[in-house]
Amino acid sequence: MHYISTRGAAPLLTFEEAMLTGLARDGGLYVPEIIPQLSPAEIAAFEGQPYEEVAYRVMRPFVGDSFGDTEFREIIDRAYAGFGHAARAPLVQLDQGHFLLELFHGPTLAFKDFAMQLIGQMFQTALGRRGDRVTIVGATSGDTGSAAIEAFRGLDNVDVFILYPHGRISEVQRRQMTTPTESNVHALAMDGDFDDCQARLKDMFNDFDFRDGVGLAGVNSINWGRVLAQVVYFFTSAVALGAPHRKVSFTVPTGNFGDIFAGYIAKRMGLPIDRLVVATNQNDILHRCLSGQGYHKGATQPSISPSMDIQVSSNFERALFDAYDRDGKAVAQLMEELKAGGFEVSQGAMQVLQSHYSSGAVSEDETSATIKTLLDTTGELLCPHSAVGVKVAGDRRVAGTPMITLATAHPAKFPDAVAAATGVHPPLPPRMADLYDRPERVTRVPNDLGALMDHIKGHRLT
Numbered sequence: 464m465h466y467i468s469t470r471g472a473a474p475l476l477t478f479e480e481a482m483l484t485g486l487a488r489d490g491g492l493y494v495p496e497i498i499p500q501l502s503p504a505e506i507a508a509f510e511g512q513p514y515e516e517v518a519y520r521v522m523r524p525f526v527g528d529s530f531g532d533t534e535f536r537e538i539i540d541r542a543y544a545g546f547g548h549a550a551r552a553p554l555v556q557l558d559q560g561h562f563l564l565e566l567f568h569g570p571t572l573a574f575k576d577f578a579m580q581l582i583g584q585m586f587q588t589a590l591g592r593r594g595d596r597v598t599i600v601g602a603t604s605g606d607t608g609s610a611a612i613e614a615f616r617g618l619d620n621v622d623v624f625i626l627y628p629h630g631r632i633s634e635v636q637r638r639q640m641t642t643p644t645e646s647n648v649h650a651l652a653m654d655g656d657f658d659d660c661q662a663r664l665k666d667m668f669n670d671f672d673f674r675d676g677v678g679l680a681g682v683n684s685i686n687w688g689r690v691l692a693q694v695v696y697f698f699t700s701a702v703a704l705g706a707p708h709r710k711v712s713f714t715v716p717t718g719n720f721g722d723i724f725a726g727y728i729a730k731r732m733g734l735p736i737d738r739l740v741v742a743t744n745q746n747d748i749l750h751r752c753l754s755g756q757g758y759h760k761g762a763t764q765p766s767i768s769p770s771m772d773i774q775v776s777s778n779f780e781r782a783l784f785d786a787y788d789r790d791g792k793a794v795a796q797l798m799e800e801l802k803a804g805g806f807e808v809s810q811g812a813m814q815v816l817q818s819h820y821s822s823g824a825v826s827e828d829e830t831s832a833t834i835k836t837l838l839d840t841t842g843e844l845l846c847p848h849s850a851v852g853v854k855v856a857g858d859r860r861v862a863g864t865p866m867i868t869l870a871t872a873h874p875a876k877f878p879d880a881v882a883a884a885t886g887v888h889p890p891l892p893p894r895m896a897d898l899y900d901r902p903e904r905v906t907r908v909p910n911d912l913g914a915l916m917d918h919i920k921g922h923r924l925t
């Protein structure tokens with residue numbers, strides 16, 4: 464199994480190399496050269512299996528020789544042992560034909576734990592074997608950063624620096640990043656928005672002296688391992704509702720397009736998915752693009768679903784790569800145009816995108832109203848991101864095809880927005896009850912590449 468870059472001009476890598484490399488050296492994102500297939504019989508056999516077993520069978524073909532069979536099983540078992548629900552990703556019925564996939568039972572209460580716990584284990588195994596040390600730099604709008612710090616805190620062979628947009632994440636998200644005491648983790652509050660953080664991260668990858676000098680690695684969904692781990696719960700949830708014998712659809716609260724792209728990979732592997740519905744908040748660049756209006760950046764509007772306040776949706780590049788028939792030069796050209804503000808999608812590529820994805824955007828008022836309505840009608844308390852998904856799913860459902868909406872974070876991560884909508888203050892789980900009392904450790908940093916690289920070079924533990 465080999466991995467190729469979406470811009471077509473970087474070396475082919477194995478799974479382990481792609482995982483440890485992060486961004487391709489031509490600025491693109493790694494994707495598998497071929498998508499492994501699962502037959503209907505193989506998918507049907509997932510029914511009743513533990514989450515870990517399905518994870519093994521779905522991910523094994525992507526991993527190639529990078530890990531042995533037993534080694535990979537043990538990695539998976541360790542990754543999910545700390546989850547607070549036996550099913551790992553339980554399904555809850557909201558309504559006739561509408562289901563919620565709860566992805567917030569991991570250690571930091573967001574879907575990011577599914578992938579981050581796994582790549583934490585894979586990094587440890589691979590780095591231990593190689594005797595290597597890396598510097599992980601991540602960009603976050605709140606959840607990736609906390610999940611990464613949780614997965615890598617205290618490890619000997621990794622330094623972790625997380626850039627988050629100062630003042631633009633929830634207090635719980637911030638405290639999850641600023642209160643760990645381990646000296647290998649560093650929370651950096653950057654001036655700007657998430658797109659600035661992600662742009663500086665990609666700049667660091669494109670500065671080869673810095674990249675090679677510090678052994679830069681990435682744990683954003685730039686990293687193929689992140690996307691791969693998220694493919695699994697599309698299978699477990701669809702099979703629970705009758706796949707492969709019947710089709711299901713998914714609605715995914717979307718920002719950086721990693722989670723919904725994982726659903727697309729599940730579909731390409733053979734899972735009968737009817738529609739993949741992209742749900743955005745008022746930062747609706749993806750919805751506008753999928754409605755045929757081109758991909759044009761605007762100013763990011765802070766919202767009550769801050770983790771999705773994104774304009775430059777990193778993984779959309781992976782979707783474009785397939786929509787443009789895997790033409791790396793065409794994708795590189797689009798990404799150049801994006802630097803100058805945006806691009807139009809060709810008619811052919813648009814047809815491909817629209818054959819897989821639908822979309823909808825939700826206002827702030829609609830998000831709050833959905834949180835309230837769901838609590839009143841079902842007793843389910845949603846986080847604002849999940850509410851965006853539930854609202855769009857309600858508008859896009861088709862009779863006869865079950866709709867699964869991904870609940871991407873626990874409501875307790877966004878208590879202010881939830882309380883404003885419902886009057887209910889969702890409590891943190893007991894293991895985090897003292898989060899507000901723990902001392903914080905954070906460095907304020909400018910949106911300046913040179914200053915950031917100097918800071919990182921000067922604060923590594925090596």
Ligand SMILES: Cc1ncc(COP(=O)(O)O)c(C=O)c1O
Binds near residue numbers: 573606717720721770
């Ligand atoms: C809670 C939550 N929901 C949804 C998203 C959007 O997911 P993606 O970036 O994979 O589209 C994020 C951020 O990634 C998030 O943290």
Ligand SMILES: N[C@@H](CCOP(=O)(O)O)C(=O)O
Binds near residue numbers: 605607719721
């Ligand atoms: N919403 C994300 C943004 C980064 O996304 P990633 O999937 O590329 O890591 C966050 O919570 O940080």
